[in-house]
Amino acid sequence: MDFDPPFQETYKAIFQDSISSITDNGHQNPNNLMVEEYELPVIDLSHLFMETSTSRDDQYCNNNNKKNNEEVVVKEIVDAARNWGFFEVVNHGIPEQVLKCIKYEQKKVFHQPFHQKSHKNVLNLSPNSYRWGNPKATSLNQLSWSEAIHISLTDISKMDNIQHNSLRLAIEEFGNKAFSLAKNLAGILAGNLGVSCSYFEENCPPNSSYVRLNRYPPCPYSSNLQMFGLVPHTDSDFLSVVSQDDVGGLQLFKDERWVAVKPNPRALVINIGDLFQALSNGVYKSIRHRVVASSGGSERFSAAYFYCPNIDARIESCSDRQSSLYRDFTFREYKSQIQKDVQDTGDKVGLPRINEA
Ligand SMILES: O=C(O)CCC(=O)C(=O)O
Ligand SMILES: [Fe+2]
Numbered sequence: 001m002d003f004d005p006p007f008q009e010t011y012k013a014i015f016q017d018s019i020s021s022i023t024d025n026g027h028q029n030p031n032n033l034m035v036e037e038y039e040l041p042v043i044d045l046s047h048l049f050m051e052t053s054t055s056r057d058d059q060y061c062n063n064n065n066k067k068n069n070e071e072v073v074v075k076e077i078v079d080a081a082r083n084w085g086f087f088e089v090v091n092h093g094i095p096e097q098v099l100k101c102i103k104y105e106q107k108k109v110f111h112q113p114f115h116q117k118s119h120k121n122v123l124n125l126s127p128n129s130y131r132w133g134n135p136k137a138t139s140l141n142q143l144s145w146s147e148a149i150h151i152s153l154t155d156i157s158k159m160d161n162i163q164h165n166s167l168r169l170a171i172e173e174f175g176n177k178a179f180s181l182a183k184n185l186a187g188i189l190a191g192n193l194g195v196s197c198s199y200f201e202e203n204c205p206p207n208s209s210y211v212r213l214n215r216y217p218p219c220p221y222s223s224n225l226q227m228f229g230l231v232p233h234t235d236s237d238f239l240s241v242v243s244q245d246d247v248g249g250l251q252l253f254k255d256e257r258w259v260a261v262k263p264n265p266r267a268l269v270i271n272i273g274d275l276f277q278a279l280s281n282g283v284y285k286s287i288r289h290r291v292v293a294s295s296g297g298s299e300r301f302s303a304a305y306f307y308c309p310n311i312d313a314r315i316e317s318c319s320d321r322q323s324s325l326y327r328d329f330t331f332r333e334y335k336s337q338i339q340k341d342v343q344d345t346g347d348k349v350g351l352p353r354i355n356e357a
Contacts, residue, residue, distance in 0.1 A: 003111050003117075004217045005114055005118070005132035005133060006114070007132075007133060007145060011137065014137065014140055014143065015221060018225050019224070019225065032258075035257070035258045035259055036259055037262050038259040038260065038262065039262050039264075040080075040084065040087050040088045040261055040262075040269070042089075042264070042267055043090075044090050045089050045091050046090075047069035047072075047073050048184065074188050077185065077188050078192045081189055081283075081284040082283060082284060083285075084254070084287070085252075085272045085287035086252055086269065086270070087270055088264055088270070089181075089268050089270055090267045092268050093180065093181055094181060094268065098170075101173065101174075102170045103245065105166055105167040105170040107215075109122075109167055110147060110215040117130050117147075118130060123151075123164055123167075124159055125151060125158055125159065126155060128150075129150055131147065132147035134231070134346070136342070136343075136346040137346065140225060142346050142347070143227070143231070144228055144291075145217065145222075145228065146214055146215060146217070146291070147215050149212070149213045150210060150212045153209050154207045154208070156171060156172060156175070156207075171211050174243075174303060175209065175211055178209075178305035179209065179307070181241055182239055182241055182305065182307035183307070185239060186238055186239060187200060189239075189272075189276065193318045200238075203309040203310060204238070204307060204308065204313070205310060208311070209237075209307050210237075211303065211304070212303070212306065213301075214301065214304065215299060216229040216249060216291060216293065216294040216299060216301075216302075217294065217299050218295060218297050219293035219294060219295060222293045222295035227292070227293035229249055229300070232253070232289070233348060234287065234288055235271060235273035235286065235306060236275070236334065236335065237275055237306040238272075238276045238279070238307045238308065238309070239270060239271065239307050240269075240271050240273055240305065241304070241307070242270075243303045244263060244265065244269060244301075244302040245301050247263065247294060247298050247300035247301075248260065248263040249292045249293070249294060250302075251291070252271075252288070253288040253289070258290075260292075271287065272286050273286050273306070274286045274334070274351050275334075277351060278351060280317075281319040281323070309331050310331070311330075311332045314328055314330055315329055315330070315331065316328045329354055334354070
Protein backbone atom coordinates (compact mmCIF):
# COMPACT_ATOMS: atom_id res chain seq x y z
CA MET A 1 0.00 0.00 0.00
CA ASP A 2 1.40 3.41 -0.74
CA PHE A 3 0.31 4.56 2.69
CA ASP A 4 2.32 1.96 4.64
CA PRO A 5 5.73 3.11 5.94
CA PRO A 6 8.69 1.38 4.20
CA PHE A 7 9.40 -1.12 7.01
CA GLN A 8 10.73 -3.89 4.75
CA GLU A 9 13.25 -1.72 2.86
CA THR A 10 14.41 0.23 5.91
CA TYR A 11 14.92 -2.76 8.20
CA LYS A 12 15.89 -5.26 5.52
CA ALA A 13 19.12 -6.25 7.30
CA ILE A 14 17.31 -6.92 10.58
CA PHE A 15 14.67 -9.10 8.90
CA GLN A 16 17.26 -11.03 6.89
CA ASP A 17 19.34 -11.71 10.01
CA SER A 18 16.32 -12.89 11.97
CA ILE A 19 15.01 -15.12 9.18
CA SER A 20 18.40 -16.72 8.55
CA SER A 21 18.94 -17.39 12.24
CA ILE A 22 15.68 -19.37 12.30
CA THR A 23 16.68 -21.30 9.15
CA ASP A 24 20.22 -21.95 10.46
CA ASN A 25 18.85 -23.35 13.69
CA GLY A 26 16.77 -25.70 11.57
CA HIS A 27 13.59 -25.24 13.57
CA GLN A 28 10.48 -23.17 13.39
CA ASN A 29 10.41 -20.03 15.43
CA PRO A 30 8.40 -20.72 18.60
CA ASN A 31 6.12 -17.73 18.47
CA ASN A 32 6.26 -16.61 22.08
CA LEU A 33 3.97 -13.73 21.29
CA MET A 34 1.00 -16.12 21.16
CA VAL A 35 -0.08 -16.08 24.78
CA GLU A 36 -3.14 -16.87 26.88
CA GLU A 37 -6.02 -14.42 26.59
CA TYR A 38 -7.39 -12.70 29.71
CA GLU A 39 -10.39 -10.52 30.33
CA LEU A 40 -9.44 -7.40 32.29
CA PRO A 41 -11.60 -6.34 35.24
CA VAL A 42 -14.53 -4.42 33.70
CA ILE A 43 -15.81 -1.56 35.86
CA ASP A 44 -19.18 0.06 35.23
CA LEU A 45 -18.86 3.78 35.95
CA SER A 46 -22.55 4.60 35.53
CA HIS A 47 -23.04 4.77 39.32
CA LEU A 48 -20.38 7.44 39.61
CA PHE A 49 -22.22 9.68 37.16
CA MET A 50 -25.78 8.68 38.24
CA GLU A 51 -28.35 11.51 38.54
CA THR A 52 -30.64 11.64 41.64
CA SER A 53 -34.44 11.33 41.27
CA THR A 54 -37.08 13.97 42.00
CA SER A 55 -39.29 12.81 44.95
CA ARG A 56 -37.80 13.43 48.41
CA ASP A 57 -38.34 9.83 49.68
CA ASP A 58 -36.96 8.43 46.47
CA GLN A 59 -34.15 10.88 46.72
CA TYR A 60 -33.26 9.73 50.27
CA CYS A 61 -33.24 6.04 49.20
CA ASN A 62 -31.47 6.78 45.99
CA ASN A 63 -28.86 8.87 47.73
CA ASN A 64 -28.13 5.97 50.10
CA ASN A 65 -28.03 3.49 47.22
CA LYS A 66 -25.92 5.86 45.24
CA LYS A 67 -23.43 6.16 48.09
CA ASN A 68 -23.23 2.36 48.50
CA ASN A 69 -22.85 1.85 44.79
CA GLU A 70 -20.23 4.54 44.61
CA GLU A 71 -18.24 2.90 47.40
CA VAL A 72 -18.32 -0.41 45.54
CA VAL A 73 -17.12 1.19 42.31
CA VAL A 74 -14.36 3.14 44.08
CA LYS A 75 -13.14 -0.10 45.66
CA GLU A 76 -13.17 -1.84 42.27
CA ILE A 77 -11.09 0.96 40.75
CA VAL A 78 -8.57 1.01 43.62
CA ASP A 79 -8.24 -2.80 43.64
CA ALA A 80 -7.72 -2.93 39.87
CA ALA A 81 -5.06 -0.19 40.01
CA ARG A 82 -3.25 -2.04 42.82
CA ASN A 83 -3.51 -5.59 41.53
CA TRP A 84 -3.56 -5.17 37.78
CA GLY A 85 -2.49 -1.62 36.91
CA PHE A 86 -4.91 -2.17 34.02
CA PHE A 87 -8.70 -2.29 33.83
CA GLU A 88 -11.58 -1.54 31.49
CA VAL A 89 -14.42 0.89 32.00
CA VAL A 90 -17.92 0.96 30.52
CA ASN A 91 -20.48 3.78 30.82
CA HIS A 92 -17.43 5.99 31.00
CA GLY A 93 -18.99 9.21 29.74
CA ILE A 94 -17.20 9.39 26.34
CA PRO A 95 -20.02 9.16 23.78
CA GLU A 96 -19.73 6.41 21.20
CA GLN A 97 -20.08 9.04 18.51
CA VAL A 98 -16.86 10.73 19.69
CA LEU A 99 -14.96 7.41 19.56
CA LYS A 100 -16.37 6.57 16.12
CA CYS A 101 -15.44 10.00 14.88
CA ILE A 102 -11.81 9.79 16.04
CA LYS A 103 -11.45 6.34 14.47
CA TYR A 104 -12.87 7.61 11.17
CA GLU A 105 -10.57 10.64 11.14
CA GLN A 106 -7.47 8.72 12.14
CA LYS A 107 -8.09 6.18 9.40
CA LYS A 108 -8.40 9.03 6.92
CA VAL A 109 -5.14 10.66 7.94
CA PHE A 110 -3.13 7.40 8.07
CA HIS A 111 -4.46 6.37 4.67
CA GLN A 112 -2.74 9.30 2.99
CA PRO A 113 0.34 8.41 0.94
CA PHE A 114 3.39 7.79 3.13
CA HIS A 115 5.48 10.51 1.47
CA GLN A 116 2.82 13.04 2.41
CA LYS A 117 2.64 11.96 6.05
CA SER A 118 6.40 11.90 6.47
CA HIS A 119 7.87 14.58 4.23
CA LYS A 120 5.46 17.43 4.49
CA ASN A 121 4.66 18.57 7.95
CA VAL A 122 1.16 17.70 7.01
CA LEU A 123 -0.64 18.56 10.25
CA ASN A 124 1.44 21.65 11.00
CA LEU A 125 2.54 20.08 14.27
CA SER A 126 6.06 19.60 15.62
CA PRO A 127 8.34 17.69 13.19
CA ASN A 128 8.44 14.44 15.17
CA SER A 129 4.70 14.30 15.67
CA TYR A 130 4.39 11.63 12.94
CA ARG A 131 6.43 8.52 13.91
CA TRP A 132 6.89 5.01 12.62
CA GLY A 133 9.18 2.04 13.31
CA ASN A 134 12.15 2.97 15.48
CA PRO A 135 15.06 4.92 13.95
CA LYS A 136 17.39 3.44 16.59
CA ALA A 137 16.40 -0.23 16.12
CA THR A 138 19.31 -2.59 15.64
CA SER A 139 17.40 -5.79 16.37
CA LEU A 140 13.91 -7.18 15.92
CA ASN A 141 12.94 -6.74 19.56
CA GLN A 142 13.44 -2.95 19.31
CA LEU A 143 11.23 -2.59 16.28
CA SER A 144 7.59 -1.48 16.32
CA TRP A 145 5.58 -2.35 13.21
CA SER A 146 3.30 0.66 13.57
CA GLU A 147 2.89 4.33 12.83
CA ALA A 148 1.60 7.03 15.16
CA ILE A 149 0.66 10.67 15.40
CA HIS A 150 1.64 12.06 18.77
CA ILE A 151 -0.09 15.34 19.61
CA SER A 152 0.53 17.63 22.53
CA LEU A 153 -2.80 19.28 23.33
CA THR A 154 -0.92 22.58 23.74
CA ASP A 155 -0.12 22.37 20.02
CA ILE A 156 -3.58 21.57 18.77
CA SER A 157 -4.25 25.19 17.73
CA LYS A 158 -1.38 24.85 15.23
CA MET A 159 -3.56 22.46 13.22
CA ASP A 160 -5.14 25.47 11.57
CA ASN A 161 -5.30 24.16 8.02
CA ILE A 162 -8.98 24.02 7.03
CA GLN A 163 -8.36 20.61 5.47
CA HIS A 164 -7.68 19.18 8.94
CA ASN A 165 -10.57 20.83 10.68
CA SER A 166 -12.55 17.64 11.23
CA LEU A 167 -9.49 15.73 12.56
CA ARG A 168 -8.69 18.61 14.89
CA LEU A 169 -12.28 18.76 16.17
CA ALA A 170 -12.31 14.98 16.72
CA ILE A 171 -9.04 15.14 18.71
CA GLU A 172 -10.29 18.10 20.76
CA GLU A 173 -13.56 16.35 21.55
CA PHE A 174 -11.84 13.08 22.48
CA GLY A 175 -9.25 15.04 24.51
CA ASN A 176 -11.90 16.98 26.45
CA LYS A 177 -13.96 13.92 27.32
CA ALA A 178 -10.93 11.80 28.17
CA PHE A 179 -9.64 14.63 30.37
CA SER A 180 -12.80 14.56 32.53
CA LEU A 181 -12.67 10.79 32.80
CA ALA A 182 -8.96 10.75 33.67
CA LYS A 183 -9.38 13.55 36.22
CA ASN A 184 -12.27 11.72 37.93
CA LEU A 185 -10.36 8.45 38.08
CA ALA A 186 -7.18 10.19 39.29
CA GLY A 187 -9.22 11.96 42.00
CA ILE A 188 -10.64 8.62 43.22
CA LEU A 189 -7.22 6.94 43.22
CA ALA A 190 -5.60 9.93 44.96
CA GLY A 191 -8.37 10.09 47.59
CA ASN A 192 -7.62 6.51 48.58
CA LEU A 193 -3.98 7.46 49.21
CA GLY A 194 -4.90 10.50 51.27
CA VAL A 195 -3.60 12.81 48.53
CA SER A 196 -5.83 15.83 47.95
CA CYS A 197 -7.53 15.76 44.53
CA SER A 198 -6.61 19.46 44.27
CA TYR A 199 -3.16 18.07 43.39
CA PHE A 200 -4.54 17.22 39.97
CA GLU A 201 -6.51 20.49 39.67
CA GLU A 202 -3.28 22.38 40.28
CA ASN A 203 -0.82 20.26 38.32
CA CYS A 204 -2.74 18.76 35.41
CA PRO A 205 -4.43 21.45 33.30
CA PRO A 206 -6.28 20.14 30.23
CA ASN A 207 -3.60 21.12 27.72
CA SER A 208 -0.69 19.38 29.47
CA SER A 209 -1.83 15.98 28.18
CA TYR A 210 -1.16 14.16 24.91
CA VAL A 211 -3.22 12.22 22.40
CA ARG A 212 -1.57 9.49 20.37
CA LEU A 213 -3.24 7.94 17.35
CA ASN A 214 -1.83 4.52 16.51
CA ARG A 215 -2.11 2.44 13.37
CA TYR A 216 -0.78 -1.13 13.21
CA PRO A 217 -0.52 -2.16 9.54
CA PRO A 218 -0.71 -5.89 8.78
CA CYS A 219 2.77 -7.39 9.02
CA PRO A 220 3.81 -10.05 6.47
CA TYR A 221 6.46 -11.46 8.84
CA SER A 222 4.24 -11.95 11.86
CA SER A 223 3.54 -15.64 11.17
CA ASN A 224 7.22 -16.67 11.37
CA LEU A 225 8.94 -13.86 13.29
CA GLN A 226 8.10 -12.43 16.68
CA MET A 227 7.09 -8.97 15.57
CA PHE A 228 5.92 -6.21 17.85
CA GLY A 229 3.38 -3.64 16.79
CA LEU A 230 4.61 -1.64 19.76
CA VAL A 231 7.62 -2.70 21.82
CA PRO A 232 7.20 -3.45 25.55
CA HIS A 233 6.99 -0.25 27.60
CA THR A 234 5.34 1.48 30.50
CA ASP A 235 3.52 4.80 30.00
CA SER A 236 5.23 7.93 31.38
CA ASP A 237 2.04 9.64 32.60
CA PHE A 238 -0.38 9.43 35.55
CA LEU A 239 -2.86 7.29 33.66
CA SER A 240 -3.85 6.47 30.10
CA VAL A 241 -7.24 6.07 28.47
CA VAL A 242 -7.17 3.86 25.37
CA SER A 243 -9.88 3.23 22.81
CA GLN A 244 -9.15 0.15 20.72
CA ASP A 245 -11.00 -1.68 17.96
CA ASP A 246 -11.86 -5.39 17.83
CA VAL A 247 -8.66 -6.61 16.13
CA GLY A 248 -6.72 -7.32 19.34
CA GLY A 249 -2.97 -7.43 19.96
CA LEU A 250 -2.56 -5.62 23.29
CA GLN A 251 -0.69 -7.70 25.88
CA LEU A 252 0.45 -6.99 29.42
CA PHE A 253 2.95 -8.47 31.82
CA LYS A 254 1.03 -10.03 34.70
CA ASP A 255 2.37 -12.36 37.39
CA GLU A 256 5.69 -12.86 35.60
CA ARG A 257 4.19 -13.68 32.20
CA TRP A 258 2.65 -12.00 29.20
CA VAL A 259 -1.10 -12.24 28.74
CA ALA A 260 -3.27 -11.00 25.87
CA VAL A 261 -6.10 -8.59 26.53
CA LYS A 262 -9.36 -9.75 24.99
CA PRO A 263 -10.48 -6.82 22.82
CA ASN A 264 -13.68 -5.19 23.98
CA PRO A 265 -14.52 -2.23 21.73
CA ARG A 266 -17.45 -1.31 24.03
CA ALA A 267 -15.01 -0.53 26.82
CA LEU A 268 -12.07 1.81 27.25
CA VAL A 269 -8.79 0.45 28.59
CA ILE A 270 -7.34 2.38 31.53
CA ASN A 271 -3.77 1.85 32.65
CA ILE A 272 -1.73 3.34 35.45
CA GLY A 273 1.41 5.18 34.33
CA ASP A 274 4.83 5.70 35.96
CA LEU A 275 3.88 8.99 37.63
CA PHE A 276 1.04 7.39 39.60
CA GLN A 277 3.29 4.52 40.62
CA ALA A 278 5.76 7.09 42.00
CA LEU A 279 3.09 9.28 43.62
CA SER A 280 1.49 6.24 45.27
CA ASN A 281 4.89 4.93 46.41
CA GLY A 282 4.39 1.74 44.40
CA VAL A 283 0.82 1.04 45.55
CA TYR A 284 -0.58 1.49 42.04
CA LYS A 285 1.30 -0.40 39.35
CA SER A 286 2.60 0.93 36.06
CA ILE A 287 2.57 -2.32 34.11
CA ARG A 288 4.69 -3.18 31.10
CA HIS A 289 2.58 -3.71 28.03
CA ARG A 290 3.13 -4.24 24.31
CA VAL A 291 1.20 -4.73 21.11
CA VAL A 292 1.76 -7.72 18.84
CA ALA A 293 2.03 -6.81 15.15
CA SER A 294 -1.19 -7.20 13.22
CA SER A 295 -1.42 -10.31 11.07
CA GLY A 296 -4.00 -11.92 8.81
CA GLY A 297 -4.36 -8.87 6.62
CA SER A 298 -6.15 -6.68 9.17
CA GLU A 299 -4.91 -3.30 10.28
CA ARG A 300 -5.55 -2.20 13.86
CA PHE A 301 -6.28 1.27 15.23
CA SER A 302 -6.15 2.67 18.73
CA ALA A 303 -6.36 6.15 20.21
CA ALA A 304 -4.63 6.84 23.51
CA TYR A 305 -4.97 9.79 25.89
CA PHE A 306 -2.05 10.32 28.27
CA TYR A 307 -3.03 12.24 31.42
CA CYS A 308 0.09 14.27 32.24
CA PRO A 309 1.00 17.16 34.54
CA ASN A 310 2.52 20.42 33.39
CA ILE A 311 6.19 20.14 32.66
CA ASP A 312 7.40 21.70 35.95
CA ALA A 313 5.03 19.77 38.23
CA ARG A 314 6.74 17.99 41.14
CA ILE A 315 5.96 14.35 41.76
CA GLU A 316 6.42 13.40 45.40
CA SER A 317 5.71 9.98 46.81
CA CYS A 318 2.73 10.09 49.22
CA SER A 319 4.51 8.17 51.97
CA ASP A 320 6.86 9.59 54.60
CA ARG A 321 10.43 10.23 53.53
CA GLN A 322 12.01 7.17 55.25
CA SER A 323 9.78 4.61 53.58
CA SER A 324 9.62 6.39 50.26
CA LEU A 325 10.76 4.30 47.27
CA TYR A 326 11.25 7.30 45.02
CA ARG A 327 12.94 10.66 45.37
CA ASP A 328 11.03 13.81 44.36
CA PHE A 329 11.32 14.76 40.73
CA THR A 330 9.78 17.05 38.15
CA PHE A 331 8.04 15.85 35.02
CA ARG A 332 10.63 17.81 33.00
CA GLU A 333 13.48 15.88 34.68
CA TYR A 334 11.73 12.56 34.07
CA LYS A 335 11.04 13.26 30.41
CA SER A 336 14.58 14.40 29.66
CA GLN A 337 16.06 11.35 31.39
CA ILE A 338 13.84 9.11 29.24
CA GLN A 339 14.85 10.98 26.09
CA LYS A 340 18.51 10.63 26.98
CA ASP A 341 18.22 6.90 27.71
CA VAL A 342 16.35 6.28 24.45
CA GLN A 343 18.98 8.28 22.54
CA ASP A 344 21.86 6.42 24.18
CA THR A 345 20.53 2.87 24.29
CA GLY A 346 17.33 2.68 22.22
CA ASP A 347 15.36 1.83 25.41
CA LYS A 348 13.56 3.82 28.10
CA VAL A 349 14.75 3.03 31.64
CA GLY A 350 11.98 4.90 33.44
CA LEU A 351 11.25 4.64 37.16
CA PRO A 352 14.40 2.72 38.18
CA ARG A 353 16.18 6.06 37.53
CA ILE A 354 14.09 7.66 40.24
CA ASN A 355 14.90 5.19 43.01
CA GLU A 356 18.60 5.71 42.53
CA ALA A 357 19.70 7.86 45.47
O1 LIG B 1 -2.63 0.27 20.97
C1 LIG B 1 -2.80 -0.06 22.15
O2 LIG B 1 -3.70 -0.82 22.51
C2 LIG B 1 -1.86 0.45 23.22
C3 LIG B 1 -1.12 1.67 22.83
C4 LIG B 1 -0.10 2.06 23.84
O3 LIG B 1 0.26 1.32 24.72
C5 LIG B 1 0.51 3.40 23.75
O4 LIG B 1 0.25 4.16 22.78
O5 LIG B 1 1.29 3.74 24.69
FE1 LIG C 1 1.33 2.35 26.29
